[in-house]
Amino acid sequence: MNLLLILGLVALPIGEVRVLPSGVDANLIISLAELNPDMPYSDELASKAVRRLYSTGYFDYVAVDTTLLEEKVQVTIQVEQPPRLERIDIVGNRRLKTKAILKELEADSGTVLTARQLFDWERKIREQYKKKNYLLAKVSTKLIEGERPGYAVARIEIEEGRGVKISSISFEGNENVSEQKLKRKMKNRSRWFIIRSGRFDEKKFKEDIERIEAYYHDRGWIDSEVTETDLPIDSLGNLDIVMHIDEGRRYYTGNYSFDGREVIAESTLTKAVVLEEAKPYSLTRAQVSLERIRRAYWEQGYIYAVVDPLESLREDTVDVLYRIREGEPARVRRVVIGGNRSVRENVIRRQIILLPGSIFKYSKVERSQRNIFNLALFSDVRFYPEPLEEGEPDIDLVFVVEEKQSGQIGAGVTFNASEGITGYVKIAHPNVFGGAENGRLLFEKGTKKTQASIGLTEPWLFDTPILLGGDLYYTTRQYDLRDAQATAYNKRSLGGSVQTSTPLPLDYTRGGVTLRVERVFIDSVRNHPFPSDPILGFDPASYPKTTISATFGLVRDSRDYFINPSSGSYFSESIEFAGGPLGGDINFIKEILDVHIHFPIAWERRIVLTQKMRLGYVTGYTAADTVPLYERFRPGGTSYDGFVRGYDDLSLGTVSGGALLGGRAMTVFNTELKVKVIPQLALIAFFDAGNAWERIDQVNLSELKKGVGAGIRFEIPFMGVLGFDAGFGLDYPKGTTFSQAFRPHFQISRTF
Template sequence: GEQLASALEIGHGDVFQYSAPELAYLAKQAYYERGYLDTEIIPHEIIYGDSIDVAFQVFEGEPWRIRRIDFAGNVKTREKVLRREIALRPGDVFKQSQLQESQRRLFMLGFFEDVQVNEQTSPYGDEKFIDLNFTVKEQRTGAASMGAGYSDRDKLVGQLGLQIPNFRGLGQNLDFSWEFGTRREQFLFGLTEPWLLDPPTSLSFRLYTLNQQYLNSFEFKRNSVSLRVGRRLKKPSFTTVSLGYELRDERYDDFASNYNPDDLSFQPRTTSSLELTVRRDTRDLPDFPTSGTVFSYSPELASSLIAGDTDFHRHELVANYYRPSWWKFVLAVESKFALIDGFSTFDDQNISFWDKFTPGGVDWWDGQVRGYPDASLGPRFSAVTDSNGVPTGKLVQNVFGTNTGGRSMMTLNLEYRFPITERQVIGLAFFDAGNAWAGVGDFDPTDLRKSIGVGFRVLTPMLGMIGFDFAYGFDRRKVDGQRPGISTHFQFGPRFF
């Protein structure tokens, strides 16, 4: 009785919000969750003036158990990849919530266009069994591609790649990409095994190189290798924990006249770091979800004690929320908070420019704030000169100066999304806000650069995502001294980080 009252979330003295038949339906759903599929509940109401008693006559029956779990439609994907995502096992008592979670997990693999499940009762003697039949419709999940991409920061970039999220039908993720252009050349090779030796433990390896002309400011070269081990947790549900190690080498060269090549943040360095990530993901779909949340926290520690020459700690918090609205409209709220700090004044000065934060535009590295140029938000400083025009070595904050990158940042994106064609063309209206600040103590969530706009996204199997955004940045004068106006953001091509 107490368990049933708890499931109904109603008690003595509460306002009577449901009719007796509605309460009987909720009670039956509570029994259904515990495997009692043929339970009958008859409600009775007794009215006393302004109060009412509700009694239930319950015919419980016996809980149903899982007899078989079968799959159909998986032509490429091996059955064990599907079966390991199912929360129920033969012999278990049927639970509706675990069935729904199993269906969500199959969708979140990103291999299937549709996932349907059929429940078929299969009584045997005095025992009650139920068979679960999952029918999937596979979608194109990988291809060798040759194409191009475009962004405000990197301009036109050619691309050759091989992306197979379901490598050999085993659920492994294989990435190979070579991107080349006048401003950027990038190479990536990565392999992820999501179920190492069959338990839900993932192992990822990644090799990455980047040569980039950064916004006509300097040349940047980076080589890195990383290894990450992750584990899906049973409790709390929807949660994964991973630990990664990265060793990276960075070089800066060919500076523009407004940059100081002797600044410690532009010196050659080797960074050796460990990163822990805790992530809870309840989304229903991996791309443009319609419901659910994402919360993740990632602390990173870089130390010169092991193979590196820089010391800092970095923290990143992501909180996203998705809620369906009327018809097929979806409200998406996405936020990101991050800081990076050294252990001494020298460590603070020695943090690489690339590790600092420069959000703005459609910059997916640090966070997008449309209506402003890519990587434009953050503290700007100009060199102080004497009466003869000779630099004094001091800096003064100036919107017309050079963006030096912040050590704390925040971005907030509110989008109202609607499908133009189902899961392929998405329209959106948005409000963005964000900024980066020079120091950790300078973080100020009331000092944000804001914008509004509209746009659309097209998901293609070969080029990835194609996007157009038209945004008005209200605070452009505070960013780089330019007049506020409408900015157009165009991007296409798969994203690699």
């Protein structure tokens, strides 16, 4: 029998199983090892037992010994159990606080101090020092016997070393691209006085390598790669980065053709290709071309179309054959909505213009996504086609939304030059009853302005695309005539309005009407009396008066996003009829045209050029002097009539007898270049030009007041947009100093 056992031809049963040393939990260890009496013994079984016990992380040493006794295998399991944690002592740390290190380690009293656990702690500490730029930091751990049996104190010793700074960056093998061009592609930069710290970021360094390779790949060196990097650090912490580059051969774009194309015209696919013949072959342009070809098929519903670009080389020329398998067009079986909690599903569904049963069309899906996002109820809107059973070409179109926090209660302080400091309390809810109804309550109180208002807007009346809304308000506003006597008056208004609009057949276009009834009171301002003689027919003594008006509007809005747009345009034409056949005491006709056009220039649509124009004209039915002073146009600064930065707010227009009276005709142009650093932060440069005249035949573009400058915008949740513009007026009289022509414009508004 012994001979058969030795030869492995017979598996003897396990006899007694012992565990050493005697102080450990034998039953637990036997259970974990899965070595039980009377089981057939094998060396493989013993090896598995060792691995199981090691994998628990509770033991530093595990061994299985066997002896043969009375035709049974006697098994002895030997283990060495590490101590448990009593506490952690950290020494040598100056750049990292002990509390921060302990939080990172997440160590609990009683943790088993295995070698693997200690190694993991040391690794985490080194990673924290890397973030602080201490790449030379050394971390070691000693275990000191604790006060309780079986417990130990983990003494973590840190030798921080010096902070690492990039001293230089150099390249080897870059024969065709200058060192400076390659350096500009890197986020890691060498130290330079106090301008650049020279901080080294390991994660960004990996991205730097990818950016350098991509730079070569987009200029014809498609085989180029960074083959090696040297990162020597001296005793003073100076890091000299050396990057070795194998540029390879430069390739140029040859011919491209299509195989398998049937349903889409070749001219359409040719327009989708952005590769330029005889120019250096670009991998990025090749990828963009591929996506545009696929997009052309998706636009026709062929979402399963397979486009394989087959590249072939002719010496230094790359020819591309796009092999296409078109398949069948997909129809939308169902539109599925997910992620909405407080917003009713029909609110989202009515924004989707691709209906079940229709052939999939990418532009309609993209338009639907934009419509949903512009509800301003969601922080994210995603979509994807979900295939049905195998072999079935149709799909389910799935939209997944992520809701914003809906109700907002805010209080704060706003400031601009025309209205001064104003405190406000605001309650707003863009989804009052779950159907995207917009409710609002606002109270503002300031030195020159007071406002209290309440309003509600239903965007889809009776589940039709008819908007109906209403507002009630009470406002007071001080108007200054800026003359030598500092004449001013207060206008108090108590009124309400009802507005409705509906989509028109022209895409992106709505038409609407607003009815307004307002009771107006005019009060004198202490120490700034209004003259006894009326100015342009405006006599405060004749007030209070009632204004009844109807405003007819036409709006076409194709902006990609209503807040902070990157592309598209906005067109608004409104004409307001006050008095006349409507009744009331105030009679005028006011027309305003607004045009905004946004051009994405570069940097993934984050650099945007915006051109704006605002034209206004107001007159009476029979005589111009029936237009109240407060209805005339007064652009300037960041006035609500028109932005002309570099000048005081409400400061431009007709001047008579030293008093600023504004104008009945207005023209304002704005050009802005916006750089979106992050979604919540934008830098702008601007050029403004505007003025107002008494009559429309007096409008003269050579008399526009011009200003230039720069600004910054912060989008602050629940508050709005904090903006600061530094404007410099270009049309002040000769002799005006720079400080006199400079105007700061600080704003806190609720639009971007």
